[in-house]
Amino acid sequence: MSTTSYDQLRTLxxxxxxxxxxxxxxxxxxxxxxxxFEPPGQASGVQARIVGIYQFDPTTKQTIDGDxxxxxxxxxxxxxxxxxxxxxxxxxxxxxxxxxxxxxxQVGPGTAADLANDTVIPVEVPQGYHYVLPGRYxxxxxxxxxxxxxxxxxxxxxxxxxx
Amino acid sequence: xxxxxxxPAADPESSLRPRxxxxxxxxxxxVVLALIASSILNYVYLDTIPGRASLYGLLTVALITLGTYxxxxxxxxxxxxxxxxxxxxxxxxxxxxxxxxxxxxxxxxTQSAGPGVAAICALACLPTTAFGLLVVRRMDRNHKEPWxxxxxxxxxxxxxxxxxxxxxxTIWEASAQRALVPGxxxxxxxxFMAGILEELAKGLAVLLLYLVMRNEFDDVVDGIVYGAxxxxxxxxxxxxxxxxxxxxxxxAEGFGWVAAGIQWYGRQVLGLFFGHAxxxxxxxxGVGIARQLHGRRQKVLAIMAGFIVAIAGHFSWDxxxxxxxxxxxxxxxxEIHLRTLIMTGPFTAALIxxxxxxxxxxxxxxxxxxxxxxxxxxxxxxxxxxxxxASPWQRLxxxxxxxxxxxxxxxxxxxxxQTAQLDLAMERWHRERKEIDTPLEAEEQLRQRVMExxxxxxx
Numbered sequence: 001m002s003t004t005s006y007d008q009l010r011t012l013x014x015x016x017x018x019x020x021x022x023x024x025x026x027x028x029x030x031x032x033x034x035x036x037f038e039p040p041g042q043a044s045g046v047q048a049r050i051v052g053i054y055q056f057d058p059t060t061k062q063t064i065d066g067d068x069x070x071x072x073x074x075x076x077x078x079x080x081x082x083x084x085x086x087x088x089x090x091x092x093x094x095x096x097x098x099x100x101x102x103x104x105x106q107v108g109p110g111t112a113a114d115l116a117n118d119t120v121i122p123v124e125v126p127q128g129y130h131y132v133l134p135g136r137y138x139x140x141x142x143x144x145x146x147x148x149x150x151x152x153x154x155x156x157x158x159x160x161x162x163x
Numbered sequence: 164x165x166x167x168x169x170x171p172a173a174d175p176e177s178s179l180r181p182r183x184x185x186x187x188x189x190x191x192x193x194v195v196l197a198l199i200a201s202s203i204l205n206y207v208y209l210d211t212i213p214g215r216a217s218l219y220g221l222l223t224v225a226l227i228t229l230g231t232y233x234x235x236x237x238x239x240x241x242x243x244x245x246x247x248x249x250x251x252x253x254x255x256x257x258x259x260x261x262x263x264x265x266x267x268x269x270x271x272x273t274q275s276a277g278p279g280v281a282a283i284c285a286l287a288c289l290p291t292t293a294f295g296l297l298v299v300r301r302m303d304r305n306h307k308e309p310w311x312x313x314x315x316x317x318x319x320x321x322x323x324x325x326x327x328x329x330x331x332x333t334i335w336e337a338s339a340q341r342a343l344v345p346g347x348x349x350x351x352x353x354x355f356m357a358g359i360l361e362e363l364a365k366g367l368a369v370l371l372l373y374l375v376m377r378n379e380f381d382d383v384v385d386g387i388v389y390g391a392x393x394x395x396x397x398x399x400x401x402x403x404x405x406x407x408x409x410x411x412x413x414x415a416e417g418f419g420w421v422a423a424g425i426q427w428y429g430r431q432v433l434g435l436f437f438g439h440a441x442x443x444x445x446x447x448x449g450v451g452i453a454r455q456l457h458g459r460r461q462k463v464l465a466i467m468a469g470f471i472v473a474i475a476g477h478f479s480w481d482x483x484x485x486x487x488x489x490x491x492x493x494x495x496x497x498e499i500h501l502r503t504l505i506m507t508g509p510f511t512a513a514l515i516x517x518x519x520x521x522x523x524x525x526x527x528x529x530x531x532x533x534x535x536x537x538x539x540x541x542x543x544x545x546x547x548x549x550x551x552x553a554s555p556w557q558r559l560x561x562x563x564x565x566x567x568x569x570x571x572x573x574x575x576x577x578x579x580x581q582t583a584q585l586d587l588a589m590e591r592w593h594r595e596r597k598e599i600d601t602p603l604e605a606e607e608q609l610r611q612r613v614m615e616x617x618x619x620x621x622x
Contacts, residue, residue, distance in 0.1 A: 008524045012383055012517065013452050013465055019445070019513055020468035023475030030351055030478055037348030073415065097345045099412075133412055140345055149344045157340075162411050 039150055048092070048141035048154030049085035053077055056122045063120060070159045073131045078122035079139045079156065081115075086153060088113040091144045096123045099135030109144050134162040187374035191228075194367060197327060223259045224326055230255030231315045235376060238311070256318075276407040276414070284406040284423060291431040292317070292399040295440065299391040302518060303384045304555040305525050306585050312372065312379055316389045319368035320396025320443070327364040332356055354482035358474040361397070365439070366446040366470055368393045373450045378601065381589055383521035386451020386469075387444045387514065391436075394443035401439070402430040433500065437507040438480070441514055445472040448517050455598055476510040526553065532588040532595070543613040544584050552584055565620075580616040587613055 052067030056078035063078055071077050081094055092115065093108025104126065107118040121139070125132050137158040142149035234252035237245050276284075300313050335356040343349040369390050373380050380386070409422040430438070449469015453462040487502040489495045530553045537546040544552065551557040558581050565573035587609045593599035594606065 008520075008527075009452070009455055012520060012524065013456065013461065015517065015520070016449060016452055016465060016468045016472070020471040023468075023471040026475040026479050027355075027471070030355065030482055033482070034348055034351040034355075037346065037351065038343055095345070101345065101350065129416055131415070134415075135412060138340065138345055142344060149346060152344050155341070162415070 037148065042143075042145070042150045044090075044143060044151060044153075046086055046090065046143070046153050049082040050139065050141065050154045050156050051080040051082050051119075053079050053139065053156055053158050056120070058122070061120065061122075069157065070161065073134045073160050073162065076122060076125065076132065077158065078120050080119055081121065081141055081154070083112045083116050083119065086112040086141075092141060092153065093144060093149070094118075094121050094139070094141045096121065097138045097140070098133055099137070104132070104137070109147075132160055134160045136160075183374050183377065187371055190367060190371055190374070194323070194327065197330075224323060226255050226259030227318060227322055230259060231318065234311055235315060238309070276411040276419075280410050280419075280423075281403065281407050284403045284410070284427070287406075287427050288399050288402045288431050291435060292395055295395045295398075295435050296392055298436075299388055299395065299440070302391075302522075303388050304522055305384075305529055306381060306589055307582075308385060308388050309379060312376060313388065313392045316368055316372060316392035317396030317399070319371075320365055320393035320398075320439075321400040322396075324361070324364040324368060324393065324397050325400050327367075328360045331360045335360070350485070351482050354478045354480075357481050358476075358478035361439075362442060362446065362470060362473040362477055365390075365393045365397055365443045366473065369443065369447045369450050370466070373454060377454075380451070380454055381593070382455055382525055383448050383451035383517060384525055386447035386449070386454070387518050387521065388447070390444040390447020390450075390469075391440040393447075394439035394441070395435070397443070398430060398435070398439040402427065405430065429499070433503050434507070437503055437511055439477075441507060441511045442473040442477045444514050445469050445476065445510070448514065448521075451521070455596065457598075472510070472513075476507070479510075480506050528592050529553070529585065529588045532591040533584070536587060536591060541610060542617075543587055543610045548584070552581065552588075576616070576620045580613065580620050583609065583613045583616050 053069065054063035054067060054077060055065050055071070056063055056076045058076055063080060068077075079094065079096070086092060088111060090112050091109055092112055093106060093110070094115075095103050096105035098104045105122055105124045107121050108115055123132055123137060137160060139156045139158065140152050141154040143151040143153055230252045233248055233255065237248035237252060296313060296317055300307055300310070336353060339349055339352045339356070343352055369386065372389050373386075380389070406423040406426045409426055410419040413419045413422040446466075446469040449466045449472075452469075453465040456462050456465060484502060484506055487498065487505070489498050489502070530549070533544050533549045533552055534546075536544045537549055551561055562574050562577045562581070565577040569576075587606070590599070590601075590606050590609055594603075
C-alpha cells in the first residue's frame with residue numbers, strides 16, 4: 001500500500017473531522033440561542049383567558065357572531081382577551097402570527113392594567129393586499145421579561161381558507 | 164517508472180458481504196416500518212389531506228423500492244437474464260411513479276393549487292434538476308457513476324426521504340407550536356427539526372447505497388456525487404411543494420405565479436447546488452471516506468462527522484437566514500444572492516475543497532494502478548495509453564478523434580474501452596488496499612472485457 005495514498009486519506013478524514021467540529025460549534029450556538037429565547041423555569045402558572053376569536057368589522061371596530069376557529073379569507077377577524085385574568089402588574093403583549101411567522105397585529109407590551117381597554121385585537125390585512133393571506137394563524141398572549149417574550153399565557157390557532 | 168506487480172488475492176474475509184447486506188436489510192426494514200407507522204399515524208391522528216396521501220403513497224414507495232432493487236441488481240446478472248429484470252424493474256418503477264403522481268396531484272397539490280399548476284411547477288423544476296444531476300455526475304472526472312444509481316439516489320431523495328420526514332416533522336412542529344413562544348425560539352427549534360430529520364432521511368439513501376452497491380461506491384468523490392444526487396431529488400419535490408403552496412396563497416391577490424417563480428428561482432437556480440445538494444453531499448463525503456478506512460471506530464466517526472456537518476449546515480440556513488433582512492427594493496435582489504452566498508457559501512466551498520482533494524487522491528492512485536497494470540504486460544492497459552487515460556481532457560480528445568474517424572459509434576466504442584480500463588485500475592486500487600470483497604476472478608473478467616473491447620475498437 002502506498003504510504004502517500006494512506007496519508008492523503010487521513011488528510012481527508014481529519015479535514016472532515018475539523019468540519020464536524022465546526023458543525024458541533026454551530027449546533028451548540030443554536031442550542032444557546034434556543035435557551036436564551038426559551039429560558040427554562042419561566043412557568044409562572046398564570047393563564048390568560050382568551051374569550052374567543054370572532055369575525056371583525058373594521059369600520060365599527062366591533063366583533064360579530066360567535067367564537068370560531070376557521071374563516072374565509074375575505075373576512076377579517078379578531079381575538080378578544082380578558083386582561084383581568086392576568087395579574088395587573090405583569091408585562092404582557094398579544095400578537096397575531098401568520099403562517100410565515102410574521103406578526104400581523106399586536107397590542108402591548110405593557111402591564112395587563114395598561115392594556116385593559118385593548119380587549120379586541122384584530123388581524124391586520126398586510127399593506128397592499130386586499131384580504132388577509134390564507135393559512136394557519138396563531139394568536140398568543142405573552143409574558144415579557146427584559147423586553148423578550150418568555151412565556152405564552154394563552155394561545156389559539158385559526159385557519160384562514162384559501163377560497 | 165512502470166513496475167510489474169501481481170495484485171493480492173481478494174480479501175479472504177468473504178463473510179463481509181453478507182454482513183453488509185444484513186445491515187442494509189435491517190436499515191431498509193426500519194425505513195419501511197417507519198413509513199408504515201408514519202402513514203397510519205398521519206391518517207388516524209392528523210386527519211388531513213397529506214395524511215391520506217402518505218397512506219396511499221405506501222404502495223408507491225413499495226413499488227419503487229422493489230423496482231429500484233431489481234434495477235440495480237439487474238446489472239450484476241448475465242446478459243441473457245438482464246433484459247428480463249430490466250423490464251420488470253421498469254414496469255414496477257413506472258407503476259410507482261404513476262401512482263405517486265396521482266396521489267400527489269389528487270390529494271396534495273390539487274387541493275392547494277390544482278393539478279395544472281402542480282404539473283407546470285414540476286415541469287419547471289425538471290430541467291434544472293436534470294442539469295444539476297448532470298453536473299453532479301460529471302464532477303467525478305475519473306470514474307463516473309452509473310446513471311441508474313444516480314437516478315435511484317435522486318428518486319430516494321424525492322419520494323422516500325420526503326415521505327419519511329412527514330410524520331416526524333408534523334409531530335415536532337405541532338408540539339413546538341403548542342409549547343414554545345413564537346419567534347426566534349420556535350424558529351430555532353424548527354431549524355433543528357429540519358436539519359436533523361431531513362438529513363437523516365436523505366442520509367439513509369447514501370448509507371444504503373454504500374452497503375448494497377459497494378462496487379459502485381469507490382471513495383469520497385462517489386459519496387459526494389450520490390449525496391448531492393439525493394439532495395437534488397429532495398430539492399425537486401420540496402420546490403414543487405413550496406411553489407404550489409405559495410401559488411395558492413398569493414393567487415387570489417393576483418401574483419401567484421410571481422410568488423411561485425421567486426420560489427423556483429431561489430430553490431432551483433440560486434439554491435440548486437447550495438442547499439440540499441451541499442448538505443447531503445457532506446453525508447456522502449463521510450460515507451465515502453469511511454468506505455476506504457479500515458478501523459471500525461474511524462468508519463463510524465467519519466460517517467457521523469458527515470451527518471453532523473450536513474445537519475449543522477441545514478440548521479444554520481433555517482435558523483439564521485432571517486438575520487439578513489431582505490429590503491423591498493431593487494437592492495433586495497442583490498441581498499438575496501448575498502445571503503445565499505454568505506450563509507451556505509462556506510459549506511459549499513468546504514465541500515468543493517473535499518471534492519477537489521478527493522479527485523486528486525483518486526486520480527493519483529488510478530495513475531499508479533494503470534502504470535502497474537501496464538507493467539504486467541497483459542495488454543489490458545498499454546504503457547503508451549497511461550498518460551491519455553490519466554487525463555480527462557486527453558480521454559475526451561481521444562474520443563473526439565474516434566468520432567471524427569468513425570462517427571458516434573467510434574466515440575461510444577472508445578468511451579467504453581476507456582471506462583473498462585478505468586474500472587480495472589479502480590478494481591486494482593481497491594484490491595491493493597484490501598477494501599474489496601469480490602474474488603480475484605472478477606479482476607480477470609474486467610481484463611478480458613478490456614481485451615474484447617480493444618479488439619472491437621480496432622475492428
